Structure formats: C-alpha cells, structure tokens
Amino acid sequence: MRYISTRGQAPELSFEEAMLTGLARDGGLYLPETWPTLTQGDIAGFAGQPYEEVAFRVMKPFIGDTFDDDTFRAILARAYAPFGHVARCPVVQSGPNEFVLELHHGPTLAFKDVAMQLIGQMFEVALKRRGESVTIVAATSGDTGSAAMEAFKGLDAVSLFVMYPHGRVSEVQRRQMTTPAEDNVHALAVDGDFDDCQALVKAMFNDFDFRDGVKLAAVNSINWARVLAQVVYFFTSAVALGAPGRKVSFSVPTGNFGDIFAGYVAKRMGLPVDRLLIATNRNDILHRTVATGAHVKEGVSPTMSPSMDIQVSSNFERLLFDLYDREGAAIQQLMADLNGKGGFTLSQGAQARLREEFDSARCDEDETAAEIKQSFAETGVLQCPHTATGIKAARDMRGNPATPMVILATAHPAKFPAAVEAATGQHPPLPPRMADLYEREERVTRVPNDLTAIQTLIKDRI
Numbered sequence: 001m002r003y004i005s006t007r008g009q010a011p012e013l014s015f016e017e018a019m020l021t022g023l024a025r026d027g028g029l030y031l032p033e034t035w036p037t038l039t040q041g042d043i044a045g046f047a048g049q050p051y052e053e054v055a056f057r058v059m060k061p062f063i064g065d066t067f068d069d070d071t072f073r074a075i076l077a078r079a080y081a082p083f084g085h086v087a088r089c090p091v092v093q094s095g096p097n098e099f100v101l102e103l104h105h106g107p108t109l110a111f112k113d114v115a116m117q118l119i120g121q122m123f124e125v126a127l128k129r130r131g132e133s134v135t136i137v138a139a140t141s142g143d144t145g146s147a148a149m150e151a152f153k154g155l156d157a158v159s160l161f162v163m164y165p166h167g168r169v170s171e172v173q174r175r176q177m178t179t180p181a182e183d184n185v186h187a188l189a190v191d192g193d194f195d196d197c198q199a200l201v202k203a204m205f206n207d208f209d210f211r212d213g214v215k216l217a218a219v220n221s222i223n224w225a226r227v228l229a230q231v232v233y234f235f236t237s238a239v240a241l242g243a244p245g246r247k248v249s250f251s252v253p254t255g256n257f258g259d260i261f262a263g264y265v266a267k268r269m270g271l272p273v274d275r276l277l278i279a280t281n282r283n284d285i286l287h288r289t290v291a292t293g294a295h296v297k298e299g300v301s302p303t304m305s306p307s308m309d310i311q312v313s314s315n316f317e318r319l320l321f322d323l324y325d326r327e328g329a330a331i332q333q334l335m336a337d338l339n340g341k342g343g344f345t346l347s348q349g350a351q352a353r354l355r356e357e358f359d360s361a362r363c364d365e366d367e368t369a370a371e372i373k374q375s376f377a378e379t380g381v382l383q384c385p386h387t388a389t390g391i392k393a394a395r396d397m398r399g400n401p402a403t404p405m406v407i408l409a410t411a412h413p414a415k416f417p418a419a420v421e422a423a424t425g426q427h428p429p430l431p432p433r434m435a436d437l438y439e440r441e442e443r444v445t446r447v448p449n450d451l452t453a454i455q456t457l458i459k460d461r462i
C-alpha cells in the first residue's frame with residue numbers, strides 16, 4: 001500500500017515512512033492511495049476473535065510487510081496487555097437497541113490509548129531497526145497528550161514535547177501530562193487554545209530547517225497510523241452486534257474528526273455502517289457544516305468537554321479529499337481559504353455526499369449536564385461529558401430503531417470529576433493505580449503562543 005497526500009504535491013510513501021513522517025511536506029495529510037476492502041466472509045470471521053486478532057486482520061492490508069506477521073502480532077500483544085478489560089473495548093447496552101462502546105480501559109482512561117499504545121510499540125520497533133531517533137511534538141486538548149506521555153516515556157529514541165492550552169484542560173488531564181518523571185518527556189502549557197497548539201505543530205512541520213534538524217515526528221491524528229488503529233473498534237463493536245448480517249450506526253463525540261473518520265474508513269472497507277453521527281459540543285463548526293455547507297471558523301469556547309474544544313478539525317481535510325474526488329488542488333484551495341479567509345463553502349456535490357454519510361447534532365452545556373444526569377439515572381453508570389454529547393446525538397438523530405446505535409464512550413468519567421459530580425452528585429473515583437495522582441510532583445513549562453520561542457526551547461532541550 002502506498003500513501004498519498006491530500007494536497008497532491010508530496011512524495012508517495014510506504015506505511016512506515018508515512019508513520020514516521022507525520023505531516024506531508026506540502027502541508028497535507030497522508031492517506032492510503034485506495035481503500036482496501038474486506039469481504040462479508042472476512043468480517044463474519046471476526047466474531048469471537050480476540051481484539052488483537054481483529055486488529056491484525058483489519059490493519060494488515062494497510063501495513064503490508066512493514067512488520068512480519070510474528071512481529072506485528074507481538075506488537076499488538078504488548079500494546080493491549082495494559083488494558084483493564086479482557087475485551088479491550090467492550091460494548092455495554094445502555095437502552096433499547098442502544099449500546100456504549102467503552103474506549104477508556106487503557107492506561108490514561110481515554111480512547112487515545114487504543115491507538116497511542118500501539119503506535120508507541122510500532123515506533124519503538126521501527127526506530128530501533130533503522131537506528132534512528134525522533135523528536136515528537138504533539139498538540140493536545142487533554143487526552144492525546146497524556147496518552148502520548150504514557151506510550152513514549154522512557155524511550156531512548158524519542159524526545160516528546162506535549163503542548164496543551166494553559167488552563168483549558170481538566171486537572172486530571174493536566175496532572176497526567178505534568179507528573180511523568182522521565183527525562184525524555186516535556187509538558188508545555190501554551191498561552192492559547194487547542195487550535196493554536198495544533199497550528200504550532202503544523203507550522204513546525206512546514207519549517208523544513210527545523211523539521212529536518214530535530215527529525216520531527218507526529219503522534220496526533222496527523223499521523224495516519226493513529227487513525228488506522230481506531231478503525232479496529234468499529235469492526236469489533238459492529239460484529240458483536242450482528243454485523244455483517246445487519247447494519248450498525250455510530251454516534252461519535254467529535255473534535256479533530258479523527259475518530260469518526262476512522263468509522264468512515266471502516267465503512268469504505270466494507271463494514272455495513274448505516275449512519276455516522278457527528279456529536280459536537282458548542283464548538284460546533286462540523287455541525288454547522290453538515291447543516292449549511294459553510295465551514296466557517298469561530299473562536300474556541302471553553303466547555304465541560306474540553307477535549308472537543310476545537311474549531312479547526314484537522315482530519316476533516318481527509319474527508320474533503322474523498323468528497324472532492326481526491327483532487328489535491330481543490331483541497332489546497334479550500335485549506336488556503338480556511339487559513340486566509342476563515343472558511344469556505346462546500347460545493348453542492350460535496351455537501352450532498354457529506355450528508356449521504358453523516359448526520360450531526362450539537363450539545364450545549366446544559367444539555368451535556370442533563371445527559372450525564374439522565375444516563376446515570378437510567379443505567380447507574382457515570383459517563384464523561386464528551387460521551388454525553390454522543391448520547392444526545394444518538395437520541396436526537398435516532399434513525400431506524402431496528403438498527404443498533406453504538407455511542408463511543410471516549411473517556412472515563414474520572415478524568416472530568418468536577419463536571420460529572422456537578423451533574424449527578426456522584427464523585428467518579430480514579431482507579432487505584434492512579435490514586436496518588438494528586439500527590440505526584442508536577443513538571444511543566446509555561447510558554448507563549450510563539451513559534452520561534454517554542455522551537456528554541458525544543459532545540460535547547462533535545
């Protein structure tokens with residue numbers, strides 16, 4: 001499988017090269033040149049298989065011979081051993097034909113662990129055999145950063161810098177990023193919002209002297225391997241509910257559009273997905289885009305679901321590439337308009353295709369709190385505020401009641417205790433292994449939203 005850039009001007013790469021490269025040199029995002037497909041028989045064969053085996057079979061067509069089969073199986077085994085549930089990503093019923101896909105059983109209690117634990121292992125094997133080291137710079141609204149810290153701390157071949165928006169992540173998220181003691185990981189609190197942090201990462205990739213000088217790599221969903229690893233749980237959950245014999249719909253709490261794009265990829269590969277619901281908080285650019293066709297940035301507004309406080313949804317570019325018949329020049333123009341004019345309007349054809357695949361719903365703060373409360377009353381289970389937006393979308397946009405609706409539970413409620421307690425009166429406890437999180441010493445550097453200043457800091461530290 002070869003990988004191509006959404007902007008059509010960068011060299012084609014192998015899977016390993018795309019994984020270690022991050023952003024394409026033309027500013028675009030790498031994607032497979034075609035979508036591999038699985039037969040209905042292949043998908044039926046996933047029933048009853050361990051998560052790691054389904055991951056192997058789903059990812060193999062994308063990975064090719066990057067790792068031999070034994071090595072890839074060993075990587076998967078190491079990646080998912082730390083998960084606190086034998087199913088890794090279990091499905092739990094939450095209502096009539098409504099299910100919650102729990103993605104928070106990994107080490108940092110958010111869905112990011114599912115991909116990050118895996119790419120940590122893949123980076124380690126690939127870098128070791130190449131005899132190379134890299135500098136990873138990540139932007140986070142809270143969860144990618146903590147998952148990356150956990151996956152890469154202590155690795156000799158990696159220096160990791162995580163930029164998070166100062167004052168805009170939960171205390172648990174912040175402490176997960178600021179308390180690892182290993183010398184190769186660095187938490188940077190940026191005076192800005194998540195969009196600023198992500199723009200800084202992309203600017204670093206577009207500064208070729210810096211990029212080549214520090215051997216820059218990405219573990220945000222800029223990195224195709226991150227998105228790919230997230231495709232797997234769309235298959236495991238759908239098969240558990242009767243696919244490929246029946247269709248399944250998914251409601252996905254959405255910010256940077258990586259997770260729901262993974263659902264779209266599963267559909268392209270042959271999974272019978274009915275609807276993909278984009279659930280947003282009040283940072284609703286994607287909901288407005290589905291409703292009106294106008295993709296227009298507004299300021300980021302802080303919410304109780306901070307990981308979704310995003311207005312520049314990086315992976316939407318990957319979807320646009322398909323909506324515009326994979327025309328790199330069209331994507332270049334749209335992205336120039338987004339950066340220069342603050343937005344663009346989809347062509348009629350692109351808007352129609354978007355609506356063929358996706359629905360959307362927006363959840364404001366009162367509604368999020370009400371969903372957490374109602375969900376606890378109905379099921380006795382506490383859900384995080386991000387998941388609550390998905391529950392609302394699932395109930396607002398319920399299509400055929402005979403089609404199972406799967407809501408992605410993207411984080412554990414204990415990462416957002418203040419919001420959950422305010423809504424329900426219940427304090428969600430951290431798992432025992434994290435019980436001392438509030439006593440651990442924090443290590444963080446406050447930085448201005450300034451590219452040169454942060455680049456200088458990174459060069460000084462590596």
Ligand SMILES: Cc1ncc(COP(=O)(O)O)c(C=O)c1O
Pocket residue numbers: 110111142143144253254255256257258259260307308386387410411
């Ligand atoms: C808990 C949580 N839910 C939802 C999202 C949104 O996911 P995505 O950025 O893939 O759309 C994020 C951030 O990525 C998150 O951390």
Ligand SMILES: N[C@@H](CCOP(=O)(O)O)C(=O)O
Pocket residue numbers: 139140141142143144145219220221222255256258307308314
């Ligand atoms: N919500 C994310 C934002 C970054 O998303 P990514 O999928 O591109 O890493 C976070 O928690 O940091």
